[in-house]
Amino acid sequence: MDEVKLARTKSVECGAQEVKTQMDLFNQILQLLDTKLNDNSIMVFQEELRLMQRSSYYLEIQRDDLLPTADQQQHTLHLTDSTVWSLIDQQRLQRAMTLANTQVRLLLALLGMLYQGIIRGCRELEAFINRYDQGLVDSDTAASMQQMLQQTHQYMNDFESRMTRNLGPLDLQNQLIPNTGNLPIPQLSASLAIKMPVIFDRFKSCTTSNTVHLCWEVAGQQSKEPNQQFEIHVKSLHPTIAEHDQFTKSTCQSYNIQVNNLIPDRYYQFSVKRVDAVNLVYALWIDTIILKTLDIPM
Structure with missing residues (x-):
């Protein structure tokens, strides 16, 4: 009899713990849907993605061998600097342009995938709320939604970090100005700029x-x-x-x-x-x- 009572007690405790876990999950999802995944927030994600897709992207070349000016960290090379531009190898410049184009396309594709992941997660989390209200949630469903909740958080964090992160320098395989060994050459780096x-x-x-x-x-x-x-x-x-x-x-x-x-x-x-x-x-x-x-x- 003692063993039966003990088993029954453990079963009740496990059931109570499962109910608490599901309730905690319900509250976490409900809070997320009411704050960072409400209709207004989804519209903000959509607008941010649309702006990035519609923006113009440019290859900027900076001179690293000059001291920074008061209002900028590096000297951006403009087309008027004909002396330096005449030294740039055109084939290497074209490869840098192609690399920059590829980087932009990859960034936009990634942002699009993250946005779709956010929307998909939002829909599945909303469906979980409805099933929970109807008492149709079991332990397997709760475990699956816990993973979906974590994944949706990750999609949102990645999306937001990509939106605010500087596009950064391009990793060029070769210097834009070939080193002939005769005279010192300007040290250049390339990066992406957005308008x-x-x-x-x-x-x-x-x-x-x-x-x-x-x-x-x-x-x-x-x-x-x-x-x-x-x-x-x-x-x-x-x-x-x-x-x-x-x-x-x-x-x-x-x-x-x-x-x-x-x-x-x-x-x-x-x-x-x-x-x-x-x-x-x-x-x-x-x-x-x-x-x-x-x-x-x-």
């Missing part, structure tokens, strides 16, 4: 019967950065035979432009992007807006 996407301001862009005033901004940019060049494309959506496949292209350094000599009561498609630079390694995003010119007043 946020250019987006039309839908509220400020407006039309008249024969003009369109376009305004745009850089996502997340609080002030307008000077000396930025943008490329504007204009295309009629319903052209006449004479206008078919014709479009205009212009560049400007401001964040707005007025397009003149348009036809009244006509739909036009406008696109904006940064002017391509020689050190651009990856950029797919071009923002597009469709506006209709006003009909001629009677």
Whole structure:
């Protein structure tokens, strides 16, 4: 009898412990869903991923053999430094551009996989909450969800760290300037730089019967950065035979432009992007807006 009572007591204790474990897991998941995985947080993850996918990425070359200036850690090499650029081996530079492009693509692919992992984990954790409320959770399900909870946390931490981490230097196999052994050569290093996407301001862009005033901004940019060049494309959506496949292209350094000599009561498609630079390694995003010119007043 004592052995039976002891076994029954252990069984009750194990059951109570299992209930407590499941309840603790339920509370952990519920807290995560209410805080870092609520609808607003998911939208933030999605927007951060979209910004990275729409950004422009550039190869930057720094001179490591000069002392840092007051406002930057290294001297970034600009195209105006023709003396140094003339020493750079073009084949090695092209390999560095290819390496940079590959690194960007891998980063974006990883961020996309992490985001999908977060969404998948969120859905499975929500399903667990529903099953728990219905009393349909057993020990195997709880163990599986414990692993899913840990994995989802890891996906979120990895996603956030990749979003905030500096893209860092490129691991080049060879110096960009070959060492001929005759004269000292500048010591160069290469890294990736990112610029946020250019987006039309839908509220400020407006039309008249024969003009369109376009305004745009850089996502997340609080002030307008000077000396930025943008490329504007204009295309009629319903052209006449004479206008078919014709479009205009212009560049400007401001964040707005007025397009003149348009036809009244006509739909036009406008696109904006940064002017391509020689050190651009990856950029797919071009923002597009469709506006209709006003009909001629009677």
